[in-house]
Amino acid sequence: MASSSSLPDEDLACPLCKAIFTDPVLLKCSHIFCEACLHKWWEANRAGECPICREKTTEDPTSDRTTGATVSNDGTEKRASVSASVCSVHGERLKLFCVNDNELICVVCQTSKKHENHKLRPIEEAVLSYKEEIDGALRVLQEKLEAFNEEKQKNNQEADFIKSQAECTVIQIQEEFEKLHQFLRYEEVTRIAALREEEEQKSQRMKERVEKMTREISSLTEAITALEQEMRADDISFLQNYKVTKRRAQSEVSNPEKVSGGSIDVAKHLGNLKYRVWERMLGIIQYTPVTLDPNTKGDDLTVFEDLTGLRYSGEAEPSSDDDTHILRCVVLGSGGFGSGKHSWDVEVGDNPAWVLGVAESSSSDGGLQSGEMWGLGHRDGEYEAIRCAVSGVKLNVRRGVKRVRVQLDWDRGRLSFSDPVTNTSLHTFKCRFAKRLFPLFLAASDSDPLIICPVRVSVKVG
DSSP: OOGGGGSOHHHHBOTTTOSBOSSEEEOTTSOEEEHHHHHHHHHHSOTTBOTTTOOBOOSOGGGGHHHHHTSOHHHHHHHHHHHHTBOTTTOOBOOEEETTTTEEEOHHHHTSGGGTTOOEEEHHHHHHHHHHHHHHHHHHHHHHHHHHHHHHHHHHHHHHHHHHHHHHHHHHHHHHHHHHHHHHHHHHHHHHHHHHHHHHHHHHHHHHHHHHHHHHHHHHHHHHHHHHHHHHSOHHHHHHTHHHHHHHHTOOOOOOOOOOSOSOOHHHHHTTHHHHHHHHHTTTOOBOSOOBOGGGOOTTEEEOTTSSEEEEOOSSOOOTTOHHHHHTTEEEBSSOBSSSEEEEEEEOTTOSSEEEEEESOOOTTSSOOSSOEEEEEEETTEEEEEESSSOOEEEOOOSOOSEEEEEEETTTTEEEEEETTTTEEEEEEEOOOOSOBEEEEEEOOSSSOEEEOOBOOOOOOO
16 A cells, blocks of 8 residues: 555645645644635634634744644654645546556546556555565565575685685695605705715725824834934944844835725715605605596595595495485596596405496586496496496406406597406497596495505606
8 A cells, every 4th residue: 555545534634625735834732724724714713713622822823834844753744645645737636556657646637638548556456466566576586685695605605615625735735745855854864974974984094094104104204213323323333233224224115005085976975866866756656647536526425635545434325226325425536538548546445335437527516417427336246337327237247356447548439447456357338438538436335445556656767
């Protein structure tokens, strides 16, 4: 209902002329009249009396005009409503709504040429109809607002997760680099220790040679001094001691050894130092041809910190016909392959429920949403080749497999599975691949984790 229709007619009309107020005047007794009507009544009756309650007033009613216009909020609203509910053309009450022009009209407007053949509705009916329409639109806006608030909350949660994920990743990076720092510090200490050891050995050898030479110099000095004294003696004494002097002069003394091999082998300690350290570093470095993408893991999986293994962490193992739950056990490899040959081994151990293979597309929330997939699966003691489904063709595998080798030749359209322990082929898919393929891993039992095996890294110098 419009506010104008809720006000009674007598509240909007002058008690004297029964018409809409014109220049309303408020008396002391709170009764309101048109100014012209009040003066006309006073001329015909007693001036200064209220036409209704007969209460006398000594004040000029014209001075109450402002008071009458502002007697109360309710009065102001009523007079504003009076103006809004009256046709500005004909001065009649607005009682109809023109559907064609979307405007309020009076009964006189109804018969005018402007609204000829227009659809007209009573105000009450139009208000009800349009409120229902606006109410429907309002509900849509409210639903959108709720959706925006929910999405904003999710974005805030995602922002918090991104921050937490970044902090955890920083810690892991620092831990990995600390391992490298420890290795390099150990190599530094070890190589400096080897240098100091060589320095000590060669310094000791030099010290011993110097001490030996010092003794020989002292002996030679004594012999030379004695001979010089014999040479200064008189002729008789010199000849008397000639034999002894001659033997002393002919005493065999070896020549001093030449210095050799005394320097530090600098080339041994510095030659290709970085390369030799890097070569040794390969002993502590593991390389896996495939790493897992934790952003694609299902809710029931736990991925190892180094992204090379996964474990089922759900409360209950999914049944074979529960496709939705099984897809929550999937994680994909990062990067994917769009060409070339690729191979990776996966340790499955005694896990009774797993699937390995490739898929065409990755999902941001951890499940397979679309695209082709090819895989080798194991469940309930049986092996099967899987194509685009959770179940597939049974395979005749007599011996239990502990490790599976996945070999992808994207260009030739071949995907092979084999047991690298026994060198036995398990199954081969032949298909023309058209999209990028992502390694796929599924674990549906917590008995054993699935671990991507590292490959041996070698260094070849051309």
